[in-house]
Amino acid sequence: MANTGLQVMGLILGVAGWAFGILVCAGPWWRVSAFVGDELVVSQVLWEGLWMTCLSQWGRLQCKVYDSGLALSGSAQMCRGLCVLSLLLCLLALPLSVTGLKCTRCLGDAHETKARLVQVGAALFVLAAFFFFLPVCWTAYVVIRDFYDPNVAAPLKRELGPALYLGWGVTILMLVGGALLYLGSASPGVPALPVFGRGPKGNPPSTAESKPEKEVDLSHREAVPDSARAIGCS
Structure with a gap:
């Protein structure tokens, strides 16, 4: 049925967004060094993420985790917290959505309860998309602002990393997945049993x-x- 198809498609998109979100959050490709000065060595590329930095030189990649999370700036700590919160919301939405799917038999014939579980899971996916969208956009804003700021030294300028573009894609996956889950649970084909329940009551008027x-x-x-x-x- 169309109802089940929407729910399954929304769940697949939500899980895909959650999986790619883990890669984006843990990856070091949020910011990359910009070659805007003559003193920079073009053979070295510096990648910066939320948890580690990596230096690529002549085909070698050396990564190092930040020594102290408290030593980071306030914006970096905020981005960390929002990304982790978004992934936790997706982790909570996953079992709720699976339990409430129409094609599962976890709650038997409790269609209304299962529909409410799917709607709660859909709301959590949408909320997770919002929380993941904030750190990605804020990091992009900071990178662009510092790049065009003449007071920032050339070695400190950065460019947008591929993780930011992937982060926007993750946001879309979570948002569309949550929307499909909600539409699938609110389909008019769900309350079909009450219609059949009123059938016997309609027989006496026909005899009359x-x-x-x-x-x-x-x-x-x-x-x-x-x-x-x-x-x-x-």
Whole structure:
């Protein structure tokens, strides 16, 4: 059914967004060194992420985790917290959505309860997309602002890393997945059982409507002999 198809598609998109979100959050490709000065060595590329930095030189990649998270700037700590919160919301939405799917038998025939579970899971996916969108956009804003700031030294300028573009894609996956889950649970085809429950109550009116037809037929049958008698008498 279309209802089940929307729910399954939304769940797949939500899980895909959650999986790629883990890669984006843990990867060091948020910011990359910009070659805007003559003193920079073009053979070295510096990658910076939320948890580590990596230096690529002549095909070698050396990564180092930050020594202290408290030593980072306030914006970096905020981005860390929002990304982790977004991934935790997706982790919570996943079992709720799976339990409430129409094609599963976790709660039996409790269609209303299962629909509410799917709607809660959809809301969590949408909220996770919002929380993941904030750190990606804020990091992009800071990178662009520092790049065009003449007071920032050339070795400190950065460019947008591929993780930011992937982060926007993750946001879209979570948002679309949550929307499809909600639309699938709010489909008009779900409350089908109450319609069949009112079927027996509708039978008496149909029998009541058939009685006048029988009366008409009987009166017509009685009218025929009277007419025949009238013709015979004449």
